Amino acid sequence: MKHSRLVVIGGGAAGFFCAVNAARLHAGLEVVLLEKTGKLLSKVKVSGGGRCNVTHAAPDLAYMARRYPRGQHFVKKAFGHFFVPDTIAWFADRGVQLKTEADLRMFPVTDDSQTIIDCLLQEADRYGVRVKTNSEVLAMHRTAAGHWQLDLGQGNTLEADAVCVAAGGYAQAGKFAWLQALGHRIETPVPSLFTFNMPGNPITALMGVSVPEAQVKIAGSKLQELGPLLITHWGLSGPAVLRLSAWGARELFTKNYHFTAIINWTPAYHETSMREALQAARGLGGQKMHSKNQFGLPSRLWQFLLTQAGIPEDMRWADMPAKAQQQLTKLLTAMECPVAGKTTFKEEFVTCGGIQLAEVDANTMESKKAPGLFFAGEILDVDGITGGFNFQHAWTSGMLAARHCVKG
Structure with missing residues (x-):
């Protein structure tokens, strides 16, 4: 049975990439993106000194994987499905050209992160993604009918057939409690970068x-x-x-x-x-x-x-x-x-820690504990050094979750 509604939790790079691609790839799928703050794509805005270091012109998968202190084997598998050339092509197809600097970091030719933000927002609008800000998920559970029910507080709930958690890195372990309640183990978060x-x-x-x-x-x-x-x-x-x-x-x-x-x-x-x-x-x-x-x-x-x-x-x-x-x-x-x-470092807060990778399928980003639950981005125990590596993980994990959130 096909999913009729995907809810993406988190309005950052991974969340938006999952949402817009899921809506694009699966006709008839309703996609709702929830962001707990009033700001969308805030880390994209400030990254690279406001230029947005979109990715890294890595020569091969092995080179790229070695730039992740946590998650090397996991990202190497994932990158086999969506890698740097795919990212470059995806943005180029939408009129956003990237350039490579001497240290292999890649930026939009405009040198303006707003170019990336505008591209993602236009895609969301083009494919009818419903974006809701100031919407924090406090808990979620399975209903008797097998759907996901998300508790948004003040008596508000939202049902979904599939959920992608792309909520970023949490500074405190206690913030993961709602995911631990679903059976997932957490690598304790500590600061990185x-x-x-x-x-x-x-x-x-x-x-x-x-x-x-x-x-x-x-x-x-x-x-x-x-x-x-x-x-x-x-x-x-x-x-x-x-x-x-x-x-x-x-x-x-x-x-x-x-x-x-x-x-x-x-x-x-x-x-x-x-x-x-x-x-x-x-x-x-x-x-x-x-x-x-x-x-x-x-x-x-x-x-x-x-x-x-x-x-x-x-x-x-x-x-x-x-x-x-x-x-x-x-x-x-x-x-x-x-x-x-x-x-x-500036406003680019990054943590190491998050959802234990052994509990997530690196080929699809689906939870091995809870079918229909996906993860993307920094919520996973994956983090790269500076240079566009964390964004490439966001694009890749977001895309894989988007591809597989609907069961054929």
């Missing part, structure tokens, strides 16, 4: 300074990342830190976000080779150290590191004391930065 707070650290005076490639390690762990690093007024950010926060989400949570980050500002060097390089630099003789930076670091950072090493502005290379050379070597290749807390 966050920046490192370093209150009182003098390096924060360099806010705005960035290094194109630095290595960041977490002391006492195997966690390390290489990539661009940005100094902010509260601490450290940039892709290297954000990727590290994703891979280390659970481990850093157990440390209550108090740990030591070790930075190599010059990853082409290690401690021994840097010591040798500084020794060789003594050959610069009478040149002042503060004005001669041979490691390609931003001048403000270079001067800061020299000052931290106790090297005054008028010191010449030939006069560098052995103790200062040793201190500078350590600051350049293994600077210790005590971290005490985290800050959400």
Whole structure:
């Protein structure tokens, strides 16, 4: 028997993609999309600095799957059914062209997230998706007739033949209670994609300074990342830190976000080779150290590191004391930065955790516990690093749920 009504819970990327494609693919299906807030596609709006990092131009499935700290095997199966070229084609068919940047992130050519929002809203209108804001689902259960009944509060209910939960990531485990009541187990949610707070650290005076490639390690762990690093007024950010926060989400949570980050500002060097390089630099003789930076670091950072090493502005290379050379070597290749807390990256809040993946069919997004119940997006225990990976998971999971929500 064919489903007559699909209810999609969540007005974000995954929810909209599921809703508009379900309505498009299944003639006669009534699709209702419920959003608990008054805003639709809010994360799409702010992502990529307001440009919307739609996806990532990955060369293959394996490359893409390795960018997910949680859910690698799950997304690899799912991407076999709807992958990056499919996303590009889907938007192109609707007049939205995407472009690839040097780091393989993909954006609309307009550089405006509103382009993606408008496309999805137009599709919803075109296929008659009923969008209801300020509509939160408090509970759901099976009726005697086998339908889903959704409790919207204040005595309001809604029946559905199929439901797709695309409600995003919940910060607190208690928010999953209504899904646990259906028999699903939850991986405890903890934050992912966050920046490192370093209150009182003098390096924060360099806010705005960035290094194109630095290595960041977490002391006492195997966690390390290489990539661009940005100094902010509260601490450290940039892709290297954000990727590290994703891979280390659970481990850093157990440390209550108090740990030591070790930075190599010059990853082409290690401690021994840097010591040798500084020794060789003594050959610069009478040149002042503060004005001669041979490691390609931003001048403000270079001067800061020299000052931290106790090297005054008028010191010449030939006069560098052995103790200062040793201190500078350590600051350049293994600077210790005590971290005490985290800050959400812009407004792009991401969690790791969610519905346990063993309980969901990666080929269809249908629950293995409750037929007719589907999941899409961040409600699942899947999260990617920055670069368009979380959106690709949203498009893929939304599309698979849309394809399979009606049983032929």
